[in-house]
Amino acid sequence: MNKNHYRYVLRLGDNALILGQRMTEWCGHSPFLEEDIAMANCALDHIGRARLLLSYAGEIEGEGRSEDDLAFIRSDREFENFLLCELPIGDYAFTMARQYLLDTYHYHLFTGLISSTDVTLSAIAHKAIKETTYHMNRSRDWVLRLGDGTEESHGRIQIALERMWNYTDELFEVDSVDVEMAAEAIAPDPELLQSRWQADITATLKKATLVVPEKKWSLSGGRDGLHTEAMGYLLSEMQYLQRAYPGLSW
Amino acid sequence: MTNSTEMSASKSQILALLTQVCDPEIPALSIMDLGILRDVLCHRKHLEVIITPTYCGCPAMKTIEFDVIRVLDTAGYKNVKVTTQLAPPWTTDWISEHGRTKLLEEGIAPPLERKDGLGRGIACPRCASHDVSLVSVFGSTSCKSLYRCDSCLEPFDYFKCH
Numbered sequence: 001m002n003k004n005h006y007r008y009v010l011r012l013g014d015n016a017l018i019l020g021q022r023m024t025e026w027c028g029h030s031p032f033l034e035e036d037i038a039m040a041n042c043a044l045d046h047i048g049r050a051r052l053l054l055s056y057a058g059e060i061e062g063e064g065r066s067e068d069d070l071a072f073i074r075s076d077r078e079f080e081n082f083l084l085c086e087l088p089i090g091d092y093a094f095t096m097a098r099q100y101l102l103d104t105y106h107y108h109l110f111t112g113l114i115s116s117t118d119v120t121l122s123a124i125a126h127k128a129i130k131e132t133t134y135h136m137n138r139s140r141d142w143v144l145r146l147g148d149g150t151e152e153s154h155g156r157i158q159i160a161l162e163r164m165w166n167y168t169d170e171l172f173e174v175d176s177v178d179v180e181m182a183a184e185a186i187a188p189d190p191e192l193l194q195s196r197w198q199a200d201i202t203a204t205l206k207k208a209t210l211v212v213p214e215k216k217w218s219l220s221g222g223r224d225g226l227h228t229e230a231m232g233y234l235l236s237e238m239q240y241l242q243r244a245y246p247g248l249s250w
Numbered sequence: 251m252t253n254s255t256e257m258s259a260s261k262s263q264i265l266a267l268l269t270q271v272c273d274p275e276i277p278a279l280s281i282m283d284l285g286i287l288r289d290v291l292c293h294r295k296h297l298e299v300i301i302t303p304t305y306c307g308c309p310a311m312k313t314i315e316f317d318v319i320r321v322l323d324t325a326g327y328k329n330v331k332v333t334t335q336l337a338p339p340w341t342t343d344w345i346s347e348h349g350r351t352k353l354l355e356e357g358i359a360p361p362l363e364r365k366d367g368l369g370r371g372i373a374c375p376r377c378a379s380h381d382v383s384l385v386s387v388f389g390s391t392s393c394k395s396l397y398r399c400d401s402c403l404e405p406f407d408y409f410k411c412h
Contacts, residue, residue: 035386044392045392046307128306
């Protein structure tokens with residue numbers, strides 16, 4: 001088993017799973033009905049993607065772990081998602097600003113992964129890119145609507161962006177896993193990814209009359225299993241059933 | 251080892267049986283109509299049915315897999331494997347003409363044909379008016395958007411181009 005290959009795919013799956021889990025917290029609580037449905041719809045796409053990616057990661061690992069084993073039995077130290085994915089949902093401005101940053105990231109990532117030398121990742125990317133395009137259009141609309149909105153909405157989304165900005169460097173950090181994956185053309189060039197993401201975000205924030213926050217320091221560690229306090233609460237809820245009744249199935 | 255005539259007879263029998271496997275959300279539509287069924291392979295000791303998922307998170311796929319096995323088991327085919335194929339990715343272009351008609355009958359506006367040069371646009375499944383408004387890109391399922399007809403004032407689902 002190529003450990004770096006396993007970790008690369010696992011990270012993609014963990015990002016989808018943890019972000020999807022956060023999105024589902026709005027189910028029944030969104031500002032209005034159509035948006036509740038839209039959020040649940042997009043969350044489902046993320047969970048679906050997580051299933052495909054975690055199943056694949058389990059295959060690469062070759063120890064018989066299924067998508068369910070990986071989602072529900074691992075401890076926080078074994079999850080390799082970005083910290084940005086696990087942050088609590090906050091208000092709708094926080095949720096949609098975070099969503100936009102990650103949807104744009106995933107849009108460029110999957111565009112790059114379509115030409116991955118890993119045939120399975122390429123196939124998953126082919127499917128995911130269609131859905132991610134819808135997600136990005138929706139979250140971009142929300143950033144524009146809230147930013148170029150009322151004084152209250154503008155204030156809330158600006159604060160939200162300030163709060164999450166220090167977590168964005170992690171999206172483009174390069175470690176030994178990334179170096180090997182890029183060398184084998186399994187993963188797209190991380191520098192290219194960053195410049196495209198930066199260009200899109202800057203353009204949208206400007207159009208939304210928002211200020212691109214100044215980065216004061218960087219927070220990372222998610223990809224090495226070092227998570228925020230929020231992750232513990234998230235996993236307690238998400239993994240409750242399997243932890244309470246191990247091996248339970250439908 | 252069966253000869254190729256026997257095998258192709260088997261394959262057409264299998265395909266006929268599989269017309270009974272329908273989309274659990276829209277029971278009038280079979281997996282053939284939707285382009286979800288990609289191929290049937292008659293191996294020496296087992297049958298392989300190849301399907302492709304529509305959207306990544308589509309919850310109907312598991313039900314469809316069970317139904318394929320159930321329908322074939324009832325007809326006496328006990329060794330059936332269902333394989334999910336991701337590439338090439340499913341597209342609404344694979345929905346048959348019959349499928350599109352069925353969707354309309356069910357009150358769902360079918361996806362616009364991408365190669366449609368006439369630019370006919372989306373029509374209300376009830377009154378056929380083109381005077382429609384988008385309520386939400388994200389409808390009740392991953393594959394649908396919510397529209398409202400501004401002529402008869404009824405809401406309807408639109409099967410998104412994918």
